[in-house]
Amino acid sequence: xxxxxxxxxxxxxxxxxxxxxxxxxxxxxxxxxxxxxxxxxxxxxxxxxxxxxxxxxxxxxxxxxxxxxxxxxxxxxxxxxxxxxxxxxxxxxxxxxxxxxxxxxxxxxxxxxxxxxxxxxxxxxxxxxxxxxxxxxxxxxxxxxxx
Numbered sequence: 687x688x689x690x691x692x693x694x695x696x697x698x699x700x701x702x703x704x705x706x707x708x709x710x711x712x713x714x715x716x717x718x719x720x721x722x723x724x725x726x727x728x729x730x731x732x733x734x735x736x737x738x739x740x741x742x743x744x745x746x747x748x749x750x751x752x753x754x755x756x757x758x759x760x761x762x763x764x765x766x767x768x769x770x771x772x773x774x775x776x777x778x779x780x781x782x783x784x785x786x787x788x789x790x791x792x793x794x795x796x797x798x799x800x801x802x803x804x805x806x807x808x809x810x811x812x813x814x815x816x817x818x819x820x821x822x823x824x825x826x827x828x829x830x831x832x833x
Contacts, residue, residue, distance in 0.1 A: 688746045688747065688748055689746070689747055689748075690727050690732060690742075690745055690746055691745045691746075691747060692706075692717070692720050692721050692727055692745075693721040694745055695735070695742065695745045696717075696721075699739065703717040703718055703721075709734065709735075709738060710731045710734055710735070711734075712731070
């Protein structure tokens with residue numbers, strides 16, 4: 687599998703993320719996400735780079751898993767904390783991207799919705815009362831005939 691090193695490409699060309707984003711017709715944070723390995727670069731954007739700058743093949747590198755690589759001894763607790771930390775960062779990212787909301791905010795919104803629904807009910811009742819009152823004052827003869 688190959689990976690395109692966008693950061694090395696950008697730095698070799700002495701471009702800022704903002705300048706590269708203008709060339710690729712995207713936002714600067716998209717460039718940052720690609721450079722940080724959060725998002726892959728699309729084929730269409732690679733084609734734009736190829737057409738704008740010519741041969742970009744030297745910025746591709748193989749990313750294959752290394753065999754028999756031993757990391758430091760990891761305890762189950764270290765592994766658990768690393769996983770919990772990654773999970774927490776992902777949740778915060780999702781909240782920042784407005785994909786999810788904190789539970790406390792949801793409870794507050796539910797209470798506000800309940801309050802507004804009660805207010806709507808009261809206002810509807812007041813409207814009905816006003817309609818009844820105005821019907822009686824507009825045409826008292828019809829009210830008398832209704833009785």
